[in-house]
Amino acid sequence: MKKVTSARIAQLLFLALFLVLFLMTEYRGSDRIVAAVNGFFRANPLTAASTMLATRQYQPLLLPGLLVLLCALFLGRFFCGWICPLGTILDLITGRIRKVGALRALTGRAKYWLLLPLLTASLLGVNLAGLLDPIALLLRALTFFFHPLVGDTVRGGWRSLYGVVGDRRDLLDPGYRLIRDYLLPFRETLYPLAFLSALLFVLILFLERYERRAWCRRLCPLGTLLGLLSRLGPLRRTPAKLCADCRACREHCPTSFDQELLQTEECILCMECALHCPSRRVDFGWRARQPQTGPVLERRVFLGGLLGGVALARGFRFREPTAQAKLLRPPGVRDEDEFLKKCVRCGECMKVCLRSALYPAFFQAGAEGLYTPLLVPRLGYCEYNCTLCGQVCPTGAIPDLPREEKQRQVIGKAVFDKNHCLPFAKRIDCIVCEEHCPIPGKAIRSERVELTGFDGARRTVQQPYVVDELCNGCGICENVCPLEGKAAIEVFRVKDRTPLKSPSGGTPPPGHPYADPYQGGRS
């Protein structure tokens, strides 16, 4: 039997855990989600570092990430070799990929040129680390591309089966239900950036062509951060060099033994060398005296990285003003700058969104807002009683609020377009928006207006209006507006997102400018 390191067992367990948590990041009949994949981000040191730098504040939600960072001082890059699901996937497939030798462009200080600008940009208030965070990369590829693809394929097959066998398909229903309920996304959502997300992931796999764990060694900002710390720490392998009489480590080591000396900041503690050492010489331990391996960061790289960060944080701030009008953030997000500091673009809110209302931004929020979540009401609305996005957000960029409080959060305000709205433009009845408005006192109301229709007949038509004081911008009105394409009512972003005052139930206070149109018709 092949010998297996405990690192490999841990890797497989964490990958399985990651996938299970990924599937659990979905509504399953309970208002609260028991466990979600956000645990991986809360324990992610890069997320913790970049978010705390950006907010310049301690974030209790990210304490596990800080602890992992601290552990890296003593345990090196154990995260990469024992936990990181992306690393595990690379380890699983790398055996099948023929190697052509390291890519020269990546062998230098490329990874520091990535990490430093990202961290500096964080310090300047733009948290971009999530764009290249390995776990976020993996999760986005799964959420936006692979999972919907699987769902679409299976469901498509199930549908066409109905075309062939009709109602006899019911015999297979129990089996299909199991697959559907536990493995498939609830609905097939097409995400923008699906292709880009898949491409980045495949690119990382492609890098395996050059050397094992090429991404982890040469680029990954999370690994680089842990590597920096591990150099400072006391954990060292003995012998530190390849032994003159054997040199077998060269073959076994996935990352750091293409030089004579072990590269501490690249060692992922996979323990393969220890397991396979024919003379059992290899030992990992804490040692006070460290072998010198040259400077990590030349001044050139350090200063360049800082400048790069400034450029990143300040160079991509342009925002198309017209796109801002429809830039709706998830419920509870009240300040755009604050949001950009905390959002790590992991995609979990979009994965969990009950009505598939959240989508990754491309350039709507400027280049700096790439992959941040946007509410697109025409595709899905914010479900009144749902609080899932806040529950899964690993950093609290979307706050986890109790239901009543979330219902009062203002996403935007609905506005009618009377040139399209049927009761105005065509003088006929509709009122689908009012019917769907979830606010108990109705933020969309209507008044009965007597008018002459375009056919010349006198008639009463119900013309809707919005009560701004009650509208939380959930977008269901825009979603259900029966017009094709553009809706006649749209939710627009507002600067002042102070939560609605009164708990939204009940009738408006006396002296309220809008009379309740129903009071006359009641029994």
Next chain:
Amino acid sequence: MERRQFIKVLGLSSLFLHGWLRNLFAAQGPVVAVAQGTDHAGITRKALLALGGMQRFVKPGQTVVVKPNIGWDRAPEYAATTNPVVVRALVEECLKAGAKRVKVFDRTCNDPRRCYASSGIEAALKGMKNVEVKHLEEERFKNVALNGKVLKEWELYGEALSADVYINVPIAKHHGLSRLTLGMKNVMGIMGGNRGSIHKNIDQALADINASFRPHLTVIDATRILTAHGPQGGNLADVKVLNQVIASTDIVAADAYATTLFGLKPADIAVTRSAYQRGLGEMNLDRMRIVRV
């Protein structure tokens, strides 16, 4: 007897037998069973019994669809969805009558998972044998020729069309456009496509659907009714507890009676009026037999 004489006799007898004649005519109208009581399962059964019991509708081995209103993500207390106790009682009666399979579903407005859960209907029917509580599957909608006044054709749900018995179980509540939503509007739950677009002509459109697709039995849940801010509600102050269940084979008659619970006349509701004018059922209260149990 000559014609003249006959008319005379008829005219005279109407003077003496005024009440009796009216009763005779009323007896030929549809029966509307109205049961009252705080035991909501019990009154559902009583109302059914007044119509002859479930075995009148469901024969052994048949497939039954029980179609409540599960449209909104609201708890039953808010009277936006059909009372799960009423639904369960009906399902039990169907099974007792020998139904092979009972299917319960609705095309929801809010997220179906949340609606099925919050309405309490999924939980109420959980674990019952031969009972299916499923979300709708798009591929099961079938285009049906309605040849109506405003709707020529529409997609209706295949499982509703193929069922041997279809039982319509709406909740009586306020609605912003049609004033009330009752039995005839509840049939919208088996409509596919862009349902919002029929709102511009909702009374005629609903008459078109109901003329083509006719439930065998309509049971209106008026245990709680929503009197304002419908059809979703959300405020307990808008809910009135009436502890009533109304059952009839005549959907228009059931709707007409339920309208009175809101202090309105059947003719106030355009949907009822249109259906009556099309001959889909009776809306005059004095021409139906209201059986109170």
